Amino acid sequence: MNPTAQRTTTPAGDPAWLVSDYDTVKRLLADPRLGRSHADPDAASRYSESMIFGRPYPVSPTEAADHTRMRRLLAPWFSARRMEVLRSRVQRLADQLLDDLAGGGAPADFHEAVSFPLPALVICEILGVPYADREDFRRWSDDAADMTDQARSFSGLAALWQYMTGLVTTKLDDPGDDVLSALVTAHRADPEDLTLDGVAQLGAALLFAGHETTVAAIDTGVVLLTTHPAQRDALRRDPTLVPDAVEEILRSALPVPLEHTDSGPSHGLARWASADLDVDGITIPAGDLVLLGLQQANDDRWLVGDRPGFDIARRPNPHLTFGHGPRFCLGAPLARLELQVLIGTLLDRFPALALAVPVGQLQPRTTLLTGGVAPLPVTW
Numbered sequence: 353m354n355p356t357a358q359r360t361t362t363p364a365g366d367p368a369w370l371v372s373d374y375d376t377v378k379r380l381l382a383d384p385r386l387g388r389s390h391a392d393p394d395a396a397s398r399y400s401e402s403m404i405f406g407r408p409y410p411v412s413p414t415e416a417a418d419h420t421r422m423r424r425l426l427a428p429w430f431s432a433r434r435m436e437v438l439r440s441r442v443q444r445l446a447d448q449l450l451d452d453l454a455g456g457g458a459p460a461d462f463h464e465a466v467s468f469p470l471p472a473l474v475i476c477e478i479l480g481v482p483y484a485d486r487e488d489f490r491r492w493s494d495d496a497a498d499m500t501d502q503a504r505s506f507s508g509l510a511a512l513w514q515y516m517t518g519l520v521t522t523k524l525d526d527p528g529d530d531v532l533s534a535l536v537t538a539h540r541a542d543p544e545d546l547t548l549d550g551v552a553q554l555g556a557a558l559l560f561a562g563h564e565t566t567v568a569a570i571d572t573g574v575v576l577l578t579t580h581p582a583q584r585d586a587l588r589r590d591p592t593l594v595p596d597a598v599e600e601i602l603r604s605a606l607p608v609p610l611e612h613t614d615s616g617p618s619h620g621l622a623r624w625a626s627a628d629l630d631v632d633g634i635t636i637p638a639g640d641l642v643l644l645g646l647q648q649a650n651d652d653r654w655l656v657g658d659r660p661g662f663d664i665a666r667r668p669n670p671h672l673t674f675g676h677g678p679r680f681c682l683g684a685p686l687a688r689l690e691l692q693v694l695i696g697t698l699l700d701r702f703p704a705l706a707l708a709v710p711v712g713q714l715q716p717r718t719t720l721l722t723g724g725v726a727p728l729p730v731t732w
C-alpha cells in the first residue's frame with residue numbers, strides 16, 4: 353500500500369508532500385497547523401508561478417482575525433435565503449443566454465456563449481461590478497491564474513486590484529445594494545480594521561473566485577453529459593435528478609485526455625505546515641508544503657465504491673470540491689444554484705446536445721489554476 357503522504361514535485365518544480373486519500377485530505381483541510389502563510393515565504397516551496405495560491409503569504413498577527421471578519425461580512429450574501437431569492441433571476445439569465453445560443457445556430461462555442469457569461473453576469477450583479485467591464489476582468493483573471501508565467505500572473509493581479517480600487521472608490525460616494533458597497537460601509541465604520549485597500553483586495557478575490565471556478569464546472573458538466581448520452585437522457589426524463597447530477601459533475605474531473613505522466617507535477621490545494629505534523633507515522637516538518645489532492649480524494653474508493661465513473665445517481669456524494677472545515681467555500685450555494693438552474697434548463701431546451709468535435713480534440717486550460725476547456729464546440 354502507498355504511504356498516506358508521498359514526496360512529490362509541484363508545477364513550479366519545488367518539493368512538496370502529496371496527500372490523496374479521502375480521510376486524510378478531509379482531516380488535513382480542517383487542521384489549523386496547515387495554512388496559507390509561512391515564516392519565511394521567500395525560502396518556502398512554491399506551488400506554481402501564479403500569484404494566486406502559488407506561494408505563501410508572510411505570517412501576520414491578524415491573519416485569523418482577518419479571516420473571521422471576512423467570513424462574517426460575506427456569509428450573509430450567500431445564505432440559503434438569498435439564494436432562493438436569486439433563483440428566478442439566475443433562471444431568467446440562463447433562459448436569455450440559451451435563447452441567444454439557439455438563435456445563433458449550431459455549431460456554437462458553449463464556453464463563450466454560456467459557461468463564461470452566466471457566472472460572470474451573476475457575480476457582477478452580486479458584487480456591484482459593471483458587466484460591461486467583463487473583457488477586462490476576464491483577461492486579468494486569466495493572467496492572474498497563469499501557473500507558468502509569474503510576470504503575467506503578477507500584472508494580471510495588479511490590474512485586477514487597481515480596477516477594484518477605482519470601483520470601490522466610486523462606491524464611497526454612490527453605494528448600491530451590493531457586496532462591494534457593504535464592504536465599503538464596513539470600512540467606514542472602522543477604517544483601521546478594514547482599510548480601503550483591504551476592501552479592494554477582497555473584491556478582486558471575490559470577482560475571481562466568483563466566476564472562473566464556476567465557468568470551469570459548467571464546461572466540465574457539458575463535456576460529461578454529452579459524453580454519457582444515456583445519463584444525459586435519463587436526466588432529461590427525470591429533472592428531480594438535477595441536484596444529484598450537479599454534485600456528481602462537481603465531484604468529477606474534466607474528462608479530457610491530459611498529457612500526464614506518473615513523474616509529472618502534482619496538483620492540489622496548497623498548504624504550508626506551521627508545525628511538525630504526523631501523518632500516519634510520517635513526519636511532515638514545519639515549513640513544508642503539503643498538496644491536498646481534492647480530485648484524488650473525490651475519486652477515492654471510499655467515496656466511489658465499485659462505481660468509479662460518472663454516475664448522476666450517486667448518493668450520498670460527500671465530495672471535497674468546495675474544501676472542508678474553516679475555509680469551506682463561501683460561494684458553494686451560489687455555484688450550486690447556477691449549475692442546477694443551467695443544467696436543468698439546458699437539457700430541456702437542447703435534448704440532443706452533443707460535442708461538435710471528438711472529445712480528444714478539446715483544449716483543456718491546463719496552465720490555468722482554475723482549468724476548464726475553451727473553446728467548447730457543441731451542436732444540437
Ligand code: HEM
Nearest residue numbers: 558561562565566569673674675678679681682683686687
Ligand atoms: C464550482 C465553483 C467553485 C469551486 C470548485 C470552489 C472551490 C473552492 C475551494 C476548494 C475553496 C477552499 C479553499 C481552501 O480551503 O483554501 C473555496 C473557498 C472560497 N470560495 Fe469557492 N469555489 C467555487 C465557487 C465560488 C463562488 C461562486 C464564490 C463566490 C464569490 C466563491 C468564493 C469563495 C471564497 C470567498 C472562498 C474563501 C473561503 C475562506 O477562505 O474561508 N467560490 N472555493
